[in-house]
Structure formats: C-alpha cells, structure tokens
Amino acid sequence: MAAAAETRVFLEVRRRLQSALLILGEPKEGSMPMDISITPSSLQMKTAEGCTEICLPAEVRLVPSSSRGLQYVAGDGLHLRLQARADFSTKLTSMFNQSSQAQDCCTFYCQSCGEVLIRDRKLLRVLPLPAENWGALVGEWCCHPDPFANKPLHPRENDCFIGDSFFLVNLRSDMWQPGPRVAPVETHCLSSENHFKLKPKANTNVICKRCKVMLGETVSSETIKFYITEMIIQPSERKFPIIPRSQFVQSIIAQCLVELSSARSTFRFSIQGHDGKAYILLWLLNSDSLVIESLGSSRSVKKFPLLEDISKADSSSAGNAVKVLYQPCIKSRNEK
Incomplete structure (x- = not known):
C-alpha cells in the first residue's frame, strides 16, 4: 500500500497541566476522509492513499479516552485536546552546558564557526553578577x-x-603566557607592556578572525565581555559541539527568559540592540511545554526535530520549549 500523503504533526504537551494539544496539518487534496487512531504511545492516520504511523518518544504517553474538542481550523488543520503524561524534569536546560564549573579547564569557542578563542583556561571562580x-x-x-x-x-x-546575557573574562593571564591565547580575536586595541590600552574613541568590538562575527566588546584594559549567544564554553576534554545557529540562539534565549522570570518574578521582557533601542517586546506565557513536531514523509516516523528539518534530526526525544507572545517595536523593511 502506498504511503499516506505528507501530514504535518504538531504535539504540545504541558507538564503542569498534564494536557496535550495535537494538530494535524491540512492534508493534500484527495486524501480525505482521514481515520485517526490514538494509542498511549503512537498516532496512526489512515487515508485512501495509505497509512502513516508515528511513534511517540518513550517519555511521552497519551490518554486516548480523554480526547475532546476536535475541530477543524481553516489553514491550520485538525485540532484535538487530550490528557498526556510526560516524564521530564521541569527544569529547562540548555542544549549545551553554558555555565562552567570552577576548577575545570575550559575552552572558549566561537559558536558560529568553532574557532578556538581561549584554550585550556582554568577557572578558579565562576560567579554570577548581580542584577x-x-x-x-x-x-x-x-x-x-x-x-x-x-x-x-x-x-x-x-x-x-x-x-544575564554575557560572560566577563580576564585576559591578563593569557597575555603573560608564550603566544597569545586569544589570537583568533581582533580587539581593535593597542598592546603595550602586556596590557591592552584602548585608543581614544576606538572601536572596542571583539571580532572573530575566521567568520567576522562580533563576539563581544572590551570593557577595560584586561576584561572582555563575551555575549552568550555567540560563545560556547566547554570542558577542554570535550570536542566542539555542532548545532544549527538558529536552534542554538533560540535555546539560549529560552533559557534566559525562564531564569530571569523565576529570579525576578516577571514575565515581560524586551530585546534591545547595542544602541539601547528596543526591537521586540516579549511576554512569557508558559515554560513547561514539550514540543514534538514531525512531517509524515514516511510510513513510520520516529524522529522528532525541534526547530529544524526532519532530515537533520538525530534523536527521537521531545524537546523543551517556551511559549511567548511578541510585539515588534520597529517596522519591517518591507513595510511602507
């Protein structure tokens, strides 16, 4: 039997509410009617063209008898609500370990290209800054x-x-060692007697030599501020982790929103540029969601990519996600 027409499947599971929203994207013309079967561990869709079965990750289980509120939304597809169980920790964790532990030797990488910026730095103190x-x-x-x-x-x-959005690192020990450890970084500063001295009104941006991405800025003659969206800090014995840029940035922003919301008891945020201008307003709606998304391009689908194309996914586990409401503060270049 031929495989069923491609159907987009989106499943959002709320941990605290123990509920799930299932969305089946609009099928292609001629593939209706559709027979949908739900078991605790899988979804099955039958049409005149064939049958597609989707296996859920082991950590997620549905309650088929609780299905309710089936409705069709034009342009989106079928919506169905039901109860679900998710055996996940409620703590949102970043895809990569961005917080370094004291006493460990760490290597600083440019996230965009993997260039080593600081190699084998032993961190004796890793301290959070106040608000x-x-x-x-x-x-x-x-x-x-x-x-x-x-x-x-x-x-x-x-x-x-x-x-909240950066690391402060002292570079003095690197300058005292044979050969600069931060060679891949251009600081646009003058070096004299093993110290950085800023030019009057000089550009203090820190640029990666390989990919020319702005990594941060110089704060003083011996201190550099690295932006957390541009850096990966790993224990030196580990290799550089490869992750798509968009997925990394979204993971970091989600982690920041959750941590700031918990620490400051607020759900309203703004994203600002280096000039202090606000570009977008964000309202954090919830942070306990698990998102499973798949394109039913084969008869049996076992990969569930988060934010990326299914062909690039290499894991069958669900992913943590936060839900936000956003409002742009500036007009798009395409708008008049």
Whole structure:
C-alpha cells in the first residue's frame, strides 16, 4: 500500500497541566476522509492513499479516552485536546552546558564557526553578577553613601563572571603566557607592556578572525565581555559541539527568559540592540511545554526535530520549549 500523503504533526504537551494539544496539518487534496487512531504511545492516520504511523518518544504517553474538542481550523488543520503524561524534569536546560564549573579547564569557542578563542583556561571562580540595576537598589536601601560607587565589578585572573546575557573574562593571564591565547580575536586595541590600552574613541568590538562575527566588546584594559549567544564554553576534554545557529540562539534565549522570570518574578521582557533601542517586546506565557513536531514523509516516523528539518534530526526525544507572545517595536523593511 502506498504511503499516506505528507501530514504535518504538531504535539504540545504541558507538564503542569498534564494536557496535550495535537494538530494535524491540512492534508493534500484527495486524501480525505482521514481515520485517526490514538494509542498511549503512537498516532496512526489512515487515508485512501495509505497509512502513516508515528511513534511517540518513550517519555511521552497519551490518554486516548480523554480526547475532546476536535475541530477543524481553516489553514491550520485538525485540532484535538487530550490528557498526556510526560516524564521530564521541569527544569529547562540548555542544549549545551553554558555555565562552567570552577576548577575545570575550559575552552572558549566561537559558536558560529568553532574557532578556538581561549584554550585550556582554568577557572578558579565562576560567579554570577548581580542584577543590572543593583546600584540603584543600594542607593534606596542604604542610609550611608554607596561604597560601591564608581567601582565596576571586573574579574581577576582565572575568574569568569556570568551576567544575564554575557560572560566577563580576564585576559591578563593569557597575555603573560608564550603566544597569545586569544589570537583568533581582533580587539581593535593597542598592546603595550602586556596590557591592552584602548585608543581614544576606538572601536572596542571583539571580532572573530575566521567568520567576522562580533563576539563581544572590551570593557577595560584586561576584561572582555563575551555575549552568550555567540560563545560556547566547554570542558577542554570535550570536542566542539555542532548545532544549527538558529536552534542554538533560540535555546539560549529560552533559557534566559525562564531564569530571569523565576529570579525576578516577571514575565515581560524586551530585546534591545547595542544602541539601547528596543526591537521586540516579549511576554512569557508558559515554560513547561514539550514540543514534538514531525512531517509524515514516511510510513513510520520516529524522529522528532525541534526547530529544524526532519532530515537533520538525530534523536527521537521531545524537546523543551517556551511559549511567548511578541510585539515588534520597529517596522519591517518591507513595510511602507
């Protein structure tokens, strides 16, 4: 029997609610009517052209008897709600370990091209930075003058400070070693007596020499701020992990939204450019979703890519996801 026409399958499982939304994309003309069978571990779709069965990951189980609210949405397909169980940790974790552990030797990579930026750096202290507006809080709560006024928090040798969207790294130890460890990075600064000295009004952007991507900026003569969306920090014994750019950025942004929402009890965010201009507003709706998406291009589908094409997927597990509502703050270039 010929395989059924390609049907897009989208399944969102909510951990806290123990519920699921199943969407079957609009089938091709001539493939209706469609007979849908749901078991705890699989979905089966039968049409006049054939039968397609989709096996769910072992961590996800559906409750077929709870199916309700079947409706057809024009341009989208069939929508069906039902109960589900997902044996996943409720903690959203990044696809790669972005937080380094003290005492480990780490290597800093450019995420876009894999170029080594800092090799075998032993981090003795890995510390989180306070919130961005911590100085204002000190002024409001302290009755004495601010003891931290005009004293920026800069890392010492073998330190790594972690902010909401960046890493602060001290480069002095690298400059004292034979051969610069940060050779692939152009800092647009002058070097004199083993120290960086900024030119007056100089461009302080840190650029990858191989792919020319902006990795961060120089903060002081010995400190560089690396953006977390441009860097991967791995233990030196591990190899550079290859991941599509769009998937990496979305994973990092999702992790930041969840952590900031939990730490600051807010669900409203804005994404700003280097000039401080807001480009998009975000409202975090939920962070407990598992997303399974597949194109039914074969009779039996066992791969469930998240944010990428099915031909590139190499895992049958579901992926963590956050749901956001967004509002652009600037007009598209194509809009008049």
